[in-house]
Amino acid sequence: MGSTGPSHDWRFGLTQAVADGDLNLQAKLYRQALAEAPGNHRLWVNYGDVHWLQGNVAESLVAFRRACSLSPDAVLAWRGLAHALRDGRQYRAALEALSKARALQDSPLLAWSASQLLLGLERYGEAYALAERRLNHPELELYRTPQPPPVLLRDASPASASTSELVVFSEQGFGDTLQYLRWLVPLLNRGWRVQLELEPALVSLVVEGMAWLGSAADRLQVWPRQPAAPPLTQQPAAVLSLLSLPYQLGGAPAADFFRSQRQGQWLGYLRHQLWMPPPPRSQPRIGLLWASGRKEDDAFLAREYRQRSLPAEALGALLLGLQSQGAELVSLQLGPDRQRAGPWQQLVSEQLAEGSDFLATAAAVRRLDLVITVDTAMAHLCGAIGQQAWVLLPFAADPRWLRGRSQSAWYPSLRLWRQPEPHQWKPVIEKLLAALPGWWQQQRLS
Incomplete structure (x- = not known):
């Protein structure tokens, strides 16, 4: 044997x-x-x-x-x-x-994986209900212990609750936080008072970006997260992860709420009176981000980094192609991956300052005609502020981007460019460069 x-x-x-x-x-x-x-x-x-x-x-x-x-x-x-x-x-x-x-x-981890597939199938109600199972994972480290309300917030009102105070804290990465901030708007408009606890780099962006809500914004307090969550001074109606708001409120992907009633234009849900459209010019000013967070000490995160980031050959073809069409290039890449541009770095006329928080980054982005980015927090930032951006997606894209579509259900200002086969960036870059002149002509006429 x-x-x-x-x-x-x-x-x-x-x-x-x-x-x-x-x-x-x-x-x-x-x-x-x-x-x-x-x-x-x-x-x-x-x-x-x-x-x-x-x-x-x-x-x-x-x-x-x-x-x-x-x-x-x-x-x-x-x-x-x-x-x-x-x-x-x-x-x-x-x-x-x-x-x-x-x-x-069954396990919370398997339930979470299933919820992400349901998102990709646009079965949002099932997805977010199942995603709540993640909170039972013994190794999930949350900033606070969730205390859900006795009834879903979609069926409750501040008048019927013991208090109108809610505590909401961020969970997971910057991209997820930026995506789910949209649910603060219906919460505040319904009269809830929200204490929002976020990573420090996001605080000023949310404070300034939610000011357009007027008196409703006065009910929002944004606090930077500390190494450990401080004790609550009073008992709120609920303590919730930001990622639980879609389940509590429903309505995903909640995009139409933020369109202009006159022209149907996507305005985003983070807005600022100083974020004006770029001035007219003869050639486009384009910001670029080509790498998705270098995290090579974990095998899974390293895999995501490799799949989402542009290799040197594809990045060179993109930069040279944009430059040959007369575009002015601005690097939005931070950290060591700036060096990935190598010999093509000289094609970049300006770079985002190292250490820029999200508010400074948003202001810089709004001065651009277009952003071209891989799947990272930059894509979510552009969508949240209503900035036009072209997002380069790997073949195995996150289910939130759905399948076979060039438009995002979450962010109508984004255009999605997908690999036709795994690891193939060349046809993506070629199609993008071929589409740029027509896009720019349309921009100049609008």
């Missing part, structure tokens, strides 16, 4: 490969182990995970399907298959795989 497990040499080599973060070597060692033990479903799961981290969708699908066939009761196999199907933009099939995993062993 043949061996069902890998050799000790394989295990030793893998331990070192994992410590070094060498995904190529890990894949090689798993192939060797599978040659010895092709019926070991755990090896197939691990092999699929490595290919998934490398962004190899087709290879990861093969591995996870093999694992599921070998062990139909293996939760990790079905979860891995769901992740690979999601990256292949097969949301319904991915949701079915997650349903099988949850039937075996």
